[in-house]
Amino acid sequence: GAEAAAAAYGLPGMKLLRELPRSMLGGKANFKSCAIVGNAGHLAKGAYGAAIDRHDAVMRFNVLSIGGAHAKMVGRKTDFRVLNHLRSLHGCCKVLHDEKQTIKLPERSRTKRKKGGKEPLKLILWHPGQQRNMMAECRRSNPGARVFALAMSYIQKQVRVIKALRMDLMTLGFGPFTSWKQLTSGAHGIFTAVGMCDSISLYGFTSFPPPKPKPSEGSGEAGKAPSDQYGGRRKKGNDAVIWHDWNGESYVWRLLHASAKMTVCSV
Structure with a gap:
């Protein structure tokens, strides 16, 4: 409710969040509405594409496909694409541009020099x-x-x-959280968007636990664990687990949702 949102908004960490410098990556002070679209596997269960594409700006991560059957799930519009170190190498470095290693950006046609047409794709390296x-x-x-x-x-x-x-969350009784070495690309994207978006809708992030299936729905494909990404990846690599605290970040996204700083739109 409103009281809970006000209490969350007043936490020390939220004050620091509001003090982050405003981003000007899009060449303008702010966008009215932004969709931040992660790669979580639960997106494959929904049809969020049309809602995502209606936002003034859409931010995506790394190089997962948005075409074909994925368009209904996650939409087609992209204004910003945040790349981690490996995907920066794949998307940009000529030394990796061979048939076995190259991974083209989904918006490849918008990375070629053209006059007129759509706004250029904006790549963010962190x-x-x-x-x-x-x-x-x-x-x-x-x-x-x-x-x-x-x-x-x-x-x-x-x-x-x-x-x-994280300290605010532990004060409220959540945690303990695991150690971490770097923020995820998603965290960098969200905190950057806070400085350039009036409202933020979050899709495809692990935030709230998924709803439990009804007894009539069964357990899915022969007891298989759900995919980690909507593109079909089953689980995170070891490096991703070692370097990032995915669970701790998920609680932070819940806190931002509770404070009305952004809205979690998919679980």
Whole structure:
């Protein structure tokens, strides 16, 4: 209710979140509505595409397909695509551009230099390693796209925010949370969007536990665990588990939802 939202909004971590510098990655101070679309497997159960595409700006992550059968699930519109270190290499570095290793960006047609037409795709790189060189490679490989990198000083501010929000959650009795080394691409995207979106709708993130199936629905495909991504990946790689605290971040997204800072639209 309103009282719970006001209480969540007043937490110390939320104050730090509001103090994050406003982002100007889109060339404008803010968008009225933004959809932030993760890659969670539960998106395969729904038809969120039309709702996602109605937002003023849509942010996606890494290189998972949005075409074909996926369009009904996740839509087609993309304004921003946040790339982690590996996907930055795949999408930008010519040394990896061979048939076995190259992974083309889903919006490849919008990364070629053209006059007129749609707004250029905007790529956001967050990994600090060789960031200047990576930006140069991305611009050479994708001359029609606009390429941005999150400055280390800005990333450090984002880290302070999530540490404070985790502390707020533990004060409220949640946790304990596991150790972590880096924010996920999703966390970087959400915190960046907070500074450029009046309202945020979150799709395809692990946040609230999924609803339990009804007895009549059975247990799905021969007892298989649900996919980790809507593209069919069954589980996260070891590196992803070691470097990130997915469960801890999911509680942070619940807190932002409770504070009315953003709305979780899929589970």
